Amino acid sequence: MLKDITIGQYFPGDSCVHRLDPRMKIVLTLAYVVMLFLAQDMWGLLVGVAFLIIAYGVSRIPAKMILKSLKPVVPIILFTALLNMFFIEGDTLWSWWIFKISREGVQTAVLMAVRIICLIAGTSLLTYTTSPIALTDGIERLMNPLKKLRFPVHELAMMMTIALRFIPTLIEETDKIMSAQKARGADLDNGGLMQRAKALIPILIPLFVSAFRRADELALAMECRCYRGGDGRTRLKQLRMHMVDFWGAAFVALCVAGVVAINLLVPR
Amino acid sequence: MEPIIRADHVTFAYPGYDDQPPRPVLRGVSLEIQRGSMVAVLGHNGSGKSTLAKQFNAILLPQEGDVLVEGMNTKEEDRIYDIRQTVGMVFQNPDNQIVATIVEEDVAFAPENLGVPPEEIRRRVDDALKAVHMYDYRRHAPHQLSGGQKQRVAIAGIIAMRPDCIVLDEPTAMLDPHGRRQVMKAVKALGEQFGITVVLITHYMDEAAQCDRVVVIDDGRILLDGAPKEVFSHVQVLKDVGLDVPQATQLAFELRKAGYNIPQDIISEDECVAAIEKLLEENHVHH
Numbered sequence: 001m002l003k004d005i006t007i008g009q010y011f012p013g014d015s016c017v018h019r020l021d022p023r024m025k026i027v028l029t030l031a032y033v034v035m036l037f038l039a040q041d042m043w044g045l046l047v048g049v050a051f052l053i054i055a056y057g058v059s060r061i062p063a064k065m066i067l068k069s070l071k072p073v074v075p076i077i078l079f080t081a082l083l084n085m086f087f088i089e090g091d092t093l094w095s096w097w098i099f100k101i102s103r104e105g106v107q108t109a110v111l112m113a114v115r116i117i118c119l120i121a122g123t124s125l126l127t128y129t130t131s132p133i134a135l136t137d138g139i140e141r142l143m144n145p146l147k148k149l150r151f152p153v154h155e156l157a158m159m160m161t162i163a164l165r166f167i168p169t170l171i172e173e174t175d176k177i178m179s180a181q182k183a184r185g186a187d188l189d190n191g192g193l194m195q196r197a198k199a200l201i202p203i204l205i206p207l208f209v210s211a212f213r214r215a216d217e218l219a220l221a222m223e224c225r226c227y228r229g230g231d232g233r234t235r236l237k238q239l240r241m242h243m244v245d246f247w248g249a250a251f252v253a254l255c256v257a258g259v260v261a262i263n264l265l266v267p268r
Numbered sequence: 269m270e271p272i273i274r275a276d277h278v279t280f281a282y283p284g285y286d287d288q289p290p291r292p293v294l295r296g297v298s299l300e301i302q303r304g305s306m307v308a309v310l311g312h313n314g315s316g317k318s319t320l321a322k323q324f325n326a327i328l329l330p331q332e333g334d335v336l337v338e339g340m341n342t343k344e345e346d347r348i349y350d351i352r353q354t355v356g357m358v359f360q361n362p363d364n365q366i367v368a369t370i371v372e373e374d375v376a377f378a379p380e381n382l383g384v385p386p387e388e389i390r391r392r393v394d395d396a397l398k399a400v401h402m403y404d405y406r407r408h409a410p411h412q413l414s415g416g417q418k419q420r421v422a423i424a425g426i427i428a429m430r431p432d433c434i435v436l437d438e439p440t441a442m443l444d445p446h447g448r449r450q451v452m453k454a455v456k457a458l459g460e461q462f463g464i465t466v467v468l469i470t471h472y473m474d475e476a477a478q479c480d481r482v483v484v485i486d487d488g489r490i491l492l493d494g495a496p497k498e499v500f501s502h503v504q505v506l507k508d509v510g511l512d513v514p515q516a517t518q519l520a521f522e523l524r525k526a527g528y529n530i531p532q533d534i535i536s537e538d539e540c541v542a543a544i545e546k547l548l549e550e551n552h553v554h555h
Contacts, residue, residue, distance in 0.1 A: 133369050165369045168411035214364045221365035221422075224325060224357040225378035225429060226349050232383045236376035236390060 011128040016244045017059035018129045022138025024245040028252045029126045035256045036115050036122070043266060044259045045111060048118045051255050056121075061128050069124035070117060077113050084109035136160045141239060147230075154230025162218070170211060177206050270339070271300035272433050272465050273324055273355065277333035280319055293319045295488035296333065301433070306459045306466040308476035308496075311485035312510045320485065321437045321469050325355040338432070353382065356426035358436045362418035363410075371413075371421050372397065372406040378429035389428075396424040399462065400454045416447025420454050427458070433465035434458060440472065452478065473500075473514045477535045484511065497533040516540035523547075 012018075020028075032051065039045045056063065070077075090104030127135070140157035147153050181202050182188065188199050278297045281290040293316045301307055301324075311317040322328040323335050326342040335342045337351045356378075359365050368374035372393050379389045397403040400420040410418055419439055426434055436455060440448040452475060458464045468479060476482050482499040484492040486509040492499045500506070500513050503521040507513075513521065520534040520543065530547055534540050 133373075161368060165367065165410065168409070169363055172411070217359060217361060217364035218367070220327065221357075221359055222367060222377075224327065224352055225367075225425065226352050226381040227377070228349070228381065233380050234383050234386060234389065235380055236373060236386060236393065238386050 010131045011061055011065065012131075013060055013129065015059045015129070016248075017055060017125070019242070019244055020129075020248050021239055021241050021245045022130050022134040023142050023239060024241065024248060025126055025130055026135075026138050026142060028248055029123055031252050031256060032122045033119060035252075035259050036118050038256070038263065039115070039259045040263055041266060042111065043262045045114050045118065047255055047258045047262070048122075049114065051252075052118060052121050052125075055125055059125065059129050061125065065128060066121045066124070070120055073116065073120055077116050080116065081109040081113045084112055132164050133161070136164070137237070137239065154233070158230075166211075166214070169214075170207065173210060174203065174207055177203050269303060272303045272338060273299075273301040273467075274336045275299045275320070275323060275330075275333070276336070278320070278323055278330040278335060279332035280316075280323065280328060280330055282319075293488050294323070294330075297485075297488070297490055298333075299483065299490065299493075301465060301467060303432070303465055304459065304463055305481060306456070306468070306479045307481045307483060308479040309467060309469045309483050309485060310471065310473075310476050310511060312471060315485045315509075316488040317469050317485045318437050321357070321435050321467065324433075324435050324467065325357050326351050327357070349382075353429055354431055355433045355435060356429055356431035358419070358422050358426055358434065358439050360438045360441050362415060362422050362442070365422050366410045366418060366425070369409055370406075371402065371408050371410065374410065374421060375406075375424045375428050378425060382429065392428045392430065393424075396427040397421075399427055399457065400424045414447060415443045416450040419443060419447065419451050423451070423454055423458075427462070427464075431464065433467065435467040435469070437469045438471070439468075440470070440475065448472075471511075473512055473517075477514050484509070496535050500535050501532045 017025075032048075036045070036048050039048055056066065085101055085105045085108075086099060088102055088105035088108050090102035092100050093103055093106065094101045130138070136157050139160075140153055143151070143153045143156075178188065186199060186202060188196070188203075190196075191199070276298055278294050279292070280294040281292040284290050297316075297320060299320075309317045309320065319328065323330060323342065324337065326335075326337075326348050329335075329343055337354050340347045340351050340354075342348075342351055366374050367377050375393045375396050376389050379392050384392070393406075394403065397406055400423050402417060402420050402424060405413060405417065405421075410421065413421065423434070423436075423439070439455065440451050443451060455466060455468060456478065459466050466479075468475065470476055477496045477500065479496065482492070482494065482496050483490060484499060484506065491509060492502055492505065500517045503513050503517065512518070514535050516534050516537050516539065519540055520530050520532070523530045523544075524532065528547060529550075530543050534543055
């Protein structure tokens, strides 16, 4: 059933990674990304890999989830690895016609692949351990300073919340429309690409009409509940930093410091 | 006592499409809603009952005449949020009025908009959810709930605003019988436990019969206005405008037409049973 799909990739749990404040988690994820790009050699990246193993272990996210998140980026990883392998000059290991593979090329290719894998696995951990709502909340509050530049922070967050709220409703509706069209003899599963795309039209049109009607009614209901944008609005849930947030920050800071130290100390 | 809502010769027409003339929906409706009362507004589709409801919290403004909410004219633009906080509104489709992805956050939506401090929001949300018996579901996602439960969450979302009056626009029209009963229970509790004035727009006769006053609207005018017993005794008038009466009233009406001596003001099943028993006894004695 379409209805059973989960929104986002949230993997509910109660580990200390789950309990981190969403703002802190977003900042730490960004710090981790920066750290991966600071890491220049094998030792630096090893710190990144070690961090991942610890973080995934603590949050009890099954390792197969990493593979799942890596699947869509495999072509990118292969492509960059191949480019690096063939185009970096150095001691030639193997050559054929105009193609040459150098030792430095292989080294860079492996480092780059590991870096991309860490990047994807690290950022996925954020979405695995943070519910979409908490994520929206965190983003809204982190971007709050941008309000001074008239950036519509509250509006964006509200749009995201409403989108998340209506995804299950619209999926259910799509299901119903599909059944209704099938009952009238619509063939959705056979034929070529063009034919199948065309068969979607009688599903999308009623879906859009209904979505607009819903939007209209929702806007009315929001007005009735005195909605007038983000100014002067308070929130039921207050985000507060706890001890676990400081420990998390300290751990990431330690890793970043480790990478910087490796960069400075290991001769090149 | 000053009525909480006073509509004074309200006229309203929706603009016509293309070259069509505007379609008049309300033709000079005057109505007073007394504080603490529970009023049903009855009418068939297109009678103007929903349009009238939307006049009560300044969603629509009268083209002629005035609507006063606690003495505030709905045409005063700077009082609009005071008016909407005084008169809350619940709509027909529960799916299209829930904003947030978690029940308690949705109930918190209105107080958040009003800038209520977080601790006070917490208190209001808990109170409102307990009032509609949905407190145990506070951490659920709306799409996990049944229609009746969603509609009760929507009602809680309005209660949390602490309004003096709640207008419900056919709140049970999309629900199954079980959901309808649950929602009607919650609606009745509004008046009985919280002293909130209730205006219930409906086309279910049995729901109207549970209110203390019934206003029948037809073609933009008030046709009948009075206690349920009084209004439902005009069976023929109601039938002429395409409305039914409660089944018990209908039965009594048919019996009277057939020449039996049965009172005119029967609206509940119990009353009907008692009257028929009495009738049978009398007939027995005569034979």
